[in-house]
Amino acid sequence: MSAYPYDFHIHSCLSPCGDNDMTPNNIVGMAAISGLEIIAITDHNTCRNAPAVLKAAEEAGITAIPGMELCTSEEAHIVCLFETLEGAMEFDRYIYDNMPHIKNKPEIFGEQRILNENDGLIGTIDDLLLVASYIGADEVKDLCEKYGGTAFPAHVDRDSYSLTAALGSIPPEGGYTFAEVTREVDLAEVAGMYPELRSMGIVRDSDSHYLDTLATSVPHSMELPEKSVGAVLRLLSGK
Secondary structure (H helix, E strand, O other): OEEEEEEEEEOOOOOOOOOOOOOHHHHHHHHHHOOOOEEEEEEEOOOOOHHHHHHHHHHHOOEEEEEEEEEOOOOOEEEEEEOOHHHHHHHHHHHHHOOOOOEOOHHHHOOOEEEOOOOOEEEEOOEOOOOOOOOOOOOHHHHHHHOOEEEEEOOOOOOOOOHHHHHOOOOHHHOOOEEEEEOOOOHHHHHHHOHHHHHOEEEEEOOEOOHHHHOOOOOOEEEEOOOOHHHHHHHHHOO
């Protein structure tokens, strides 16, 4: 077993609230500077910048996981990660078919930019990504597994857009074995509020929408038998 520095919750410029500087190569470059060895790209309700990030990461020697930050019908955010890009993109299409389609207003919410591995603009998403899907929080983990992935509740220490904020706890019906807290939070304090966390694995991520929040001098590490997407997902899925 070896310790691998990670960040499993990073947004690109495809998320409307993500800065336009969050391009595939800038994300990978900042991850490398920060000493991260495994990262995940998790835009709101979409995986469509994952292909470019994975290509940029491969060239830099960083393991990148295709993913999404899904907003459930309860308006809780769940991080969804996939072993293959193909599985992620199939999940992306499923989510697109199971979310409301409201036209984005870039001047209010921000642009939703799809880039290639050279950071070139190749398209935009017209439908606003900052919407609640039609999928309940108790469905997400099982649904992700159908596409070769797994899931965990995002930033459960926050009082908005978290499963704890929406439901008051992390219900066992969801089958989650891991939960995410923000990078610097006092875990003991959060576990005092939500005791179920004491029996769950914990990941600490940046939820970066900007390069300066992605940067860290002390990244958190995960013990794995190897540096691979499969090893990460096996641990997070509790299998």
